[in-house]
Amino acid sequence: MKKNFILFLIFALAVITIAEFIGFQRIPLGPIAINLLPLVFAILITMVLGMAIFRKGIFKKIYSEKNVSFAGKYLIFIMLPLMARYGADVAPKLQEILQIGWIFLIQEIGNLGTVLLGLPVAIFLGLRREAIGATLGLGREGELAYISEKYTLDSDEGRGVLSLYIIGTLFGAVFFSIFAPIMLHLGFRVEALAMASGMGSGSMMTAASSSLAASMPGMESTIIAYASASQLLTSFLGTFTMVFLAVPLQQLMYKLMVRGEKPWKKAA
Template sequence: MKNVKLHLLVLILVVIAEFIGVKNIPIGIGTIVLLPMLYAMIFGLLTTPKFLNIAKEKEMEDAGSLIGLTLMLLMAKYGTNIGPTLPKIIAASPALILQEFGNLGTVLLGIPIAVLLGLKREAIGGAHSIAREPNVALIGDMYGLDSKEGQGVLGVYIVGTVFGTIFIGLLASFLAANTPLHPYALAMASGVGSGSMMTAGVGSLVAMFPEMEEMLTAFGATSNMLSGLDGLYMSLWLALPLSEWLYKRVYKLKYGQLPEAPVTKEGN
C-alpha cells in the first residue's frame, strides 16, 4: 500500500480502459466482445519496457504480490451470486463434475504437439494442466522447479499469466457468437482454475447476454471453485500419469526409441 506510484498507474489505466468501454466487433454471424479488462492488460504490458521508464521492478513486484488479494475480493463477490442460484447449480452438478475431465484435453493435445516441436520432458510439466499455482507447486514438489518439467510448467504459467486472460476472453465470445454452445456451458468452461481467466470469459459472455448475468457469473464461479478444489488431484492421479504414458509413446514414434527415465526431486 506504500507504493503510491503503482496505485496511481493502476488508477490511470483503469480510467482509460473504462473510458474506452465495451467494443463489439462483428465477425460473420456473431460478434467479438472486447472488455475494459483486455485494454487494461495491454496497457499494463506497455508500461513495463525499461526504455519507457514507467513501471520499474519495484512496481512490477508489488503488483504481483497484490494479485492474490484482489482475486480473493473478486471471488468473494462472485460467491454472493452462487447462493441465490444454488438450486439451478445443484441441478447442473453432474455437468460441473464431469467437465473436470476436460482438463485432460491439455494432455491429449499438448503432449503430442510439444514433442513433435522438439520439446523433451518440458512437455510433461507444461502440458499436464493449464499450469496455475497449484500445478506449479505440484511439479516443484515432484521434480523440482529447476528440472525440465519445472521449466515447462513455469513457461506455461508465465505465458498463461500474460496472454491467458486475453485469449479466454476472446475465445468465449467467439464461441458464443459462432457455435450452438449454450452460454451456461461456456461460463462453466471459463472456470479453469484461474480467477482472472474466468472473469475474462464470463465478462465477455455477460456483455453478450446481459439478461443472463446472474446465472453466468454463478456457473463460472462455481466451476472455477471446483477446478481449484479437485484440479490438483486430477493432475496428480490422472493427468501426470497420462502425460508420462503419452510422452513415451509420442517420443518413440518420433525418435524411434524410448525417452530417458524421469528424475524426481528425490532423485529416484
C-alpha cells in the first residue's frame, strides 16, 4: 500500500519534470497560434498513461485503485494553494476591479451562453430532454446538484448533465487552454477574456487564464487578478444565475423550439 503511494509520488514528480521540460509550445496554425502550456502536457500524459491498455506492470501499481481515488478525493485540497495565491493577485488590484465592478457583474449573465448557443445545437442534433441537462450550464457540481434534485440522475436530463460533467472533466482544461488564446487573436480584449475565464470550474479557469497570461506575459498580473475575481463572483452568484435566469430561459427556448412535438414535461 505504502509502496504504491511512494511510486505514485515519484511518478507525479516525473510527469511534472517531463511536462516542464517540454515547456511552453507555440504551434502556428495559419494566422493563429495554439499555445500549449506544461499543464496541458501534464494532464495529457497522466490521462494517456492511465488508459486501460497501459495499466500493466508498474503503471498498474501507480494507477492503483487507492492512488486514483486519493487523487480524486484530495484534488480540491491540492488546489487550495492556488486559490490562496489568487488572494494576493486580487488584493493589489481590488480598487481597479471595484471601479469596473458592474462589468464583472454583467459578464456573469454571459454564462447563459450555454443555453443560447448550446440548446439550439442540441435540439438540431435531435436531443430532447437530454439537452436540458447538457446545456443548463458548464455541467459542473452546481448543475449536477440542481438536475439531480429536480429530475434525478437516472433520467434523460440526468444523463445529459452527467455526460457534460464527464466531458468537461476530461477535456475542459485542454479545450480552454487552446480556445482562450484563439479568442485573443480574433480581437477580443485580454481583460474581457480574463473576466470570462472565471466560469466556475477551477481547472478550466486555470487553463484559460494561464494560457492568456502566457500569450501576453506583460499582463500576467491583471489577467490572473481579473480571472480569479470573476471566478470568486461566479462561486457566489452562479447558483442564482442558474436558477433565476438560465432555467426560465431554457424552458422558454425549449418550448419554442420543440413546439408541435411532445409537450414539455412539467417537473415538480
